[in-house]
Structure formats: C-alpha cells, structure tokens
Amino acid sequence: MAEVLVLVDHSNGTVRKTTSELLTLARRLGEPSAVFVGEAGEYAAAAEALGRYGAQKVYRVESPDVTGHLVAPQAEVLAQLVEKASPAAVLVPSSTAGKEIAARLAIKTGSGLVTDAVDVQAGEGGGVSTTQSVFAGSYTVTATVTHGTPIVTVKPNSVTPEEAPGAAADEVVDVTISEAAKGARITESKPKEASGRPELTEAAIVVSGGRGTAGDFSPVEAFADSLGAAVGASRAAVDAGWYPHTSQVGQTGKQVSPQLYVACGISGAIQHRAGMQTSKTIVAVNKDEEAPIFELVDFGVVGDLFTVLPQATEAVNAAKG
Numbered sequence: 001m002a003e004v005l006v007l008v009d010h011s012n013g014t015v016r017k018t019t020s021e022l023l024t025l026a027r028r029l030g031e032p033s034a035v036f037v038g039e040a041g042e043y044a045a046a047a048e049a050l051g052r053y054g055a056q057k058v059y060r061v062e063s064p065d066v067t068g069h070l071v072a073p074q075a076e077v078l079a080q081l082v083e084k085a086s087p088a089a090v091l092v093p094s095s096t097a098g099k100e101i102a103a104r105l106a107i108k109t110g111s112g113l114v115t116d117a118v119d120v121q122a123g124e125g126g127g128v129s130t131t132q133s134v135f136a137g138s139y140t141v142t143a144t145v146t147h148g149t150p151i152v153t154v155k156p157n158s159v160t161p162e163e164a165p166g167a168a169a170d171e172v173v174d175v176t177i178s179e180a181a182k183g184a185r186i187t188e189s190k191p192k193e194a195s196g197r198p199e200l201t202e203a204a205i206v207v208s209g210g211r212g213t214a215g216d217f218s219p220v221e222a223f224a225d226s227l228g229a230a231v232g233a234s235r236a237a238v239d240a241g242w243y244p245h246t247s248q249v250g251q252t253g254k255q256v257s258p259q260l261y262v263a264c265g266i267s268g269a270i271q272h273r274a275g276m277q278t279s280k281t282i283v284a285v286n287k288d289e290e291a292p293i294f295e296l297v298d299f300g301v302v303g304d305l306f307t308v309l310p311q312a313t314e315a316v317n318a319a320k321g
Contacts, residue, residue: 002030002088003057005081007074009093009103012191013038013045017202018093020161022154023053025120027164029128030088034059035081039067051168051195058170065170065177065248066296069089071097072181080175082109082149089128091120093155094255095201099300102153111148115227118158128152133278155278156201157257162171171305200230200247205260208232208249212265212286214304215242219309220264232276233258234266250275264305268293285309 004026009016017079018296019034026032035053036043040062050058059081066073078090078101090105092098094116106113119131145151200206207229209220217231224231233243235250249256251274261279266272268284268291275297284293284294285301286309296301301308 003033003085004030005059005078005085005087005090006032006034006055007078007098008034008036008046008050009095009098010036010038010042010046013042016051016093016156017069017161018051018095018156018198019157019160020053022091022093023050023055023067023166024159024162024164025154026089026091027054027123028120030037031056032166033059033085033087034079035059035061037061037066037077039262047170049166051166052162052163055168056166058168059061060170061175062172063175063177065182066175069182070184070186070187071101072184073175073177075101075108075137076177076181077173077175078105079108080244081173082111087149089120089150089152092151096157098148098228099153106148106151109143109148109151111177113146113151113152113153114143114145115153116255117152117154120152120154120158126270147204155255155257157204157259165261198222198228198230200232200249201232201256203252203256204233205229205262206249206258206289207262208234208255209237209242209243209264209265209305210234210266210272211236215240216306217243219306219313223262223264223309223313223316226313226320228261229230229262234269234272261296263293264309266293267291268295280315 009018023032032052092102113131117130121129123129163249207224232248232249239247250272255275256276259280263284282297283299284297285305287304289302
C-alpha cells in the first residue's frame with residue numbers, strides 16, 4: 001500500500017485538529033505517513049496524537065535550516081520525501097502557509113495541485129478524486145490530478161476525525177536545504193494571546209458580526225461564548241475598526257467551514273459568502289428581510305440582533321443549566 005504524506009499542523013508540539021482530519025482522509029488513499037517539522041523536544045507531545053489517528057510512520061525534521069525559516073524550506077523537505085517515498089498523494093492543511101508550501105512543492109515535483117478541497121476520495125480508476133466548492137460556493141467541482149504526485153490542500157472541518165491505531169514509527173530525516181530557500185529567516189516569534197475561544201478556522205461553530213452590530217460586538221461574543229464558538233467578522237466590520245483583521249471571514253479574510261455558522265447583521269455580499277458558504281448549517285439574523293444572506297441560509301431570523309441574540313443566549317444557557 002502506497003504512503004500518503006500528511007504535513008503536520010501543530011503548535012509547540014500540540015497537534016491541531018486539522019492534522020487528525022488529514023490523517024483520516026489519508027487512510028482512504030493509502031498508508032498515512034506524517035511529516036513533522038519542529039524543534040527538538042516538540043515531537044514527544046505530538047507522537048501519541050499522530051499514532052491515535054492512524055499515522056504508521058512519522059518523518060521528523062528538526063533541522064534549524066527548516067524550523068528557523070519561513071515556508072520555503074518545508075517545501076524542499078516535502079519534495080525530498082516525495083522523491084524518496086513516491087507517495088500516492090501529499091495532503092496539506094489549507095491555511096495561508098499550507099497553500100504556499102503546496103504550490104512550491106507542486107512546482108518542484110512537476111505535479112498537479114488542488115487547493116481548498118472539501119472532500120478527498122480514491123479515484124475509481126486509481127489516483128485521487130477531490131471535491132471543491134468554487135466561485136464563492138456557486139459551483140461544486142470534482143477534480144483529479146493527472147500529472148505527477150497529487151498535492152491537495154484540504155479546508156478545515158471537511159471531515160470528522162476518526163481514530164485508528166497507527167504505529168507512528170518515527171524516522172529522523174536528514175535534509176539538504178538550498179541557500180535560496182533560507183532567504184527569509186524568523187528573527188522573533190511570540191505565541192498568540194489566548195482568547196478562551198476556539199481557533200476561527202478550526203471551530204465547529206462560528207458566530208460572526210457585521211455592519212449591523214454598529215461596532216458593538218458584545219451580543220455576538222456573548223452568544224458565541226454560550227455555544228463555545230469562535231467569533232468572526234465581516235470585512236465591513238473589520239475595515240471600520242470594530243474587530244481585529246485576524247477575525248475577518250471572507251474572500252480576502254479567512255475561509256471557514258464549520259458545522260454551524262451564524263451571521264449576525266451581515267448583508268451577505270459575495271466577498272463574505274466566499275469565506276463561509278461551505279458551512280454545513282447556516283443561520284442568519286438580520287432586520288432587513290431583503291438581505292442577500294437569506295438566499296443561502298438554512299434558517300433565517302428577521303429581527304434586530306440586539307434583541308434576538310440576548311434571547312438566544314439566555315435560551316442556550318438555560319438549556320445547558
């Protein structure tokens with residue numbers, strides 16, 4: 001059975017949910033092999049999680065030539081592993097960094113690339129079949145890589161992680177990184193301040209606010225906290241300075257695909273829809289019954305968010321209590 005390489009997404013050795021999703025998908029295509037890039041000592045925290053989700057092998061890269069730089073060295077690492085292992089596919093998280101790594105890898109290996117896949121299956125005649133939601137969710141496309149090693153970036157929350165025992169046999173890999181790839185060195189980094197809420201792109205539930213909040217996100221945040229959700233914002237809210245740019249959902253912000261997406265005071269412009277339209281269930285709260293957002297929702301509430309959200313928050317808290 002051919003290997004399927006999975007680039008591990010982690011923070012100081014803590015494996016993110018996106019990796020367990022990729023390992024679950026990798027088992028459909030072959031034998032999952034994780035690629036762990038991190039500082040020496042970080043791997044111990046990650047090993048158990050990788051084995052729990054089916055990684056049979058773990059390629060460990062601890063070279064400062066890789067960990068101390070931006071994404072270019074990681075693309076070279078994967079290119080060398082592709083040459084060594086001849087995998088059936090390479091799966092990468094569909095983050096900003098992940099898509100750059102995948103693009104560089106595709107060029108280095110002369111391979112086809114699919115980005116932002118929402119499903120990955122073994123093709124009927126062999127190979128890898130992917131599903132994408134494109135043109136702001138207006139079309140669903142099935143694509144197959146026809147040249148080289150299929151390289152696929154997968155959006156978070158595209159599959160429910162399923163545990164499966166894996167040997168997670170680790171192998172430290174010696175890599176050679178070109179001087180060109182080391183052109184951008186990391187000089188300083190600091191951990192993101194904890195908000196107590198889930199990461200926006202990984203959250204199962206996202207509650208977003210827009211122009212209708214008039215800058216007051218307190219009812220949005222209170223409702224999100226009652227659901228254990230992440231908080232997002234439309235471009236209009238971010239551009240107005242009402243919420244951080246890191247929370248923007250949309251074509252020029254982050255793309256999310258949670259189980260539940262609640263849009264509060266958001267009109268539903270195409271820019272925003274492009275970032276959330278693949279959500280499994282969409283709910284909108286807007287006092288304008290003609291708002292475009294109501295065209296794609298599963299449930300819509302015509303009303304003022306400052307009236308609706310506190311009642312919803314109270315009901316959720318009461319149900320939990």
